[in-house]
Amino acid sequence: KAGVTQTPRYLIKTRGQQVTLSCSPISGHRSVSWYQQTPGQGLQFLFEYFSETQRNKGNFPGRFSGRQFSNSRSEMNVSTLELGDSALYLCASSTQGIQETQYFGPGTRLLVL
Amino acid sequence: GIQVEQSPPDLILQEGANSTLRCNFSDSVNNLQWFHQNPWGQLINLFYIPSGTKQNGRLSATTVATERYSLLYISSSQTTDSGVYFCAVGSNDYKLSFGAGTTVTVRA
Numbered sequence: 504k505a506g507v508t509q510t511p512r513y514l515i516k517t518r519g520q521q522v523t524l525s526c527s528p529i530s531g532h533r534s535v536s537w538y539q540q541t542p543g544q545g546l547q548f549l550f551e552y553f554s555e556t557q558r559n560k561g562n563f564p565g566r567f568s569g570r571q572f573s574n575s576r577s578e579m580n581v582s583t584l585e586l587g588d589s590a591l592y593l594c595a596s597s598t599q600g601i602q603e604t605q606y607f608g609p610g611t612r613l614l615v616l
Numbered sequence: 617g618i619q620v621e622q623s624p625p626d627l628i629l630q631e632g633a634n635s636t637l638r639c640n641f642s643d644s645v646n647n648l649q650w651f652h653q654n655p656w657g658q659l660i661n662l663f664y665i666p667s668g669t670k671q672n673g674r675l676s677a678t679t680v681a682t683e684r685y686s687l688l689y690i691s692s693s694q695t696t697d698s699g700v701y702f703c704a705v706g707s708n709d710y711k712l713s714f715g716a717g718t719t720v721t722v723r724a
Contacts, residue, residue, distance in 0.1 A: 559710035602646065607661070609657065
């Protein structure tokens with residue numbers, strides 16, 4: 504069974520631009536969650552989706568948004584990028600949600616210049 | 617939210633040594649997971665262990681939920697064990713809260 508995939512793997516943007524990251528979960532997994540990892544703040548929860556519904560959202564500004572499609576694939580969007588948005592963005596999937604073993608993708612490294 | 621503290625922050629080991637990593641959390645949890653992050657950033661799930669003890673090869677983990685801590689044991693460490701080890705906890709709010717991690721360096 505293929506693992507969690509994330510695209511693109513690397514991305515360079517400039518301040519003010521917007522970016523969309525994609526996450527394809529393991530086949531059969533309906534829960535997708537997103538995390539931001541930075542040297543200063545560590546791993547922080549962004550949001551969790553299950554069957555196209557957002558069940559929780561972390562403490563991030565409204566510039567960070569996400570969605571999940573009927574095939575469980577998920578996207579997250581960051582608008583009006585700031586330098587501080589440079590980070591490794593990780594997604595994880597599971598069959599029912601966070602109360603189970605989480606399987607992480609390789610991440611997308613975003614650099615904002 | 618739940619606070620998660622991991623200790624020590626850094627650990628340097630000689631190959632073959634044993635070690636213990638600790639995770640303390642501030643509130644009741646029904647979900648605790650240990651992860652290993654390799655140098656390329658990939659997070660690998662080691663254990664799902666909200667309570668009790670589990671073993672997987674040279675790794676084992678124990679969670680004492682009533683006392684709000686978990687321990688990860690690495691025995692006979694190898695250079696491939698190097699990386700950052702994270703503890704993550706959750707309750708009933710559909711999110712995981714991560715600790716700051718323990719950076720393990722195993723020297724040959």
